[in-house]
Amino acid sequence: MKRNSTILIILFKIILLLILIGCSNKSKKESNIQSYLTLERNEYIPVEIENISEDIPLTGKNPSKIALAIFGFKDNVEGNFQEELTVNTNNPNQLIVTLAQMGFPDDSVRNIRYRIEFIPKDNQWHLVWAGWQQMCWPGRGSQDWTTEQCF
Structure with a gap:
């Protein structure tokens, strides 16, 4: 039973980590797009x-x-x-x-x-x-x- 709990906790942490990485990449992508627009506008x-x-x-x-x-x-x-x-x-x-x-x-x-x-x-x-x-x-x-x- 304890082993199943440990596996569930590990799976939960992995899923949470993947969600955080996905959100981080999205904000980086949005930031890159905004930087590109600013660069274009500067011209x-x-x-x-x-x-x-x-x-x-x-x-x-x-x-x-x-x-x-x-x-x-x-x-x-x-x-x-x-x-x-x-x-x-x-x-x-x-x-x-x-x-x-x-x-x-x-x-x-x-x-x-x-x-x-x-x-x-x-x-x-x-x-x-x-x-x-x-x-x-x-x-x-x-x-x-x-x-x-x-x-």
């Missing part, structure tokens, strides 16, 4: 979401439409200007819209790229963070995506 100049017009909803069924309503060009632009929108849906708890505006009609800034992050909220997508970076025309600054000012 952009943050946009103050609270300053976005109240006329534009930050929550909706179509994050691409929200992103274009906030950051897209409303008028025709002369030259070789193009907008390219991509949506990353790899994470079910986050959706990232990237809006690149290329051939920007400016003598210093060549391209602008926005990173717009959404999370699910009440069966819709809610904008939680946005940032931008730019690429300069030759002779006007960095030819790579940067947060540094073009001149």
Whole structure:
């Protein structure tokens, strides 16, 4: 009888240890994801979401439409200007819209790229963070995506 009790206690301890290890790995994984997001965000100049017009909803069924309503060009632009929108849906708890505006009609800034992050909220997508970076025309600054000012 005592041997059965000892075996049960050992099994209980093993199960408890496995549960604790599983929880620890989950928090490490979440921490790694958060670190990665922070690293990605550090490559952009943050946009103050609270300053976005109240006329534009930050929550909706179509994050691409929200992103274009906030950051897209409303008028025709002369030259070789193009907008390219991509949506990353790899994470079910986050959706990232990237809006690149290329051939920007400016003598210093060549391209602008926005990173717009959404999370699910009440069966819709809610904008939680946005940032931008730019690429300069030759002779006007960095030819790579940067947060540094073009001149």
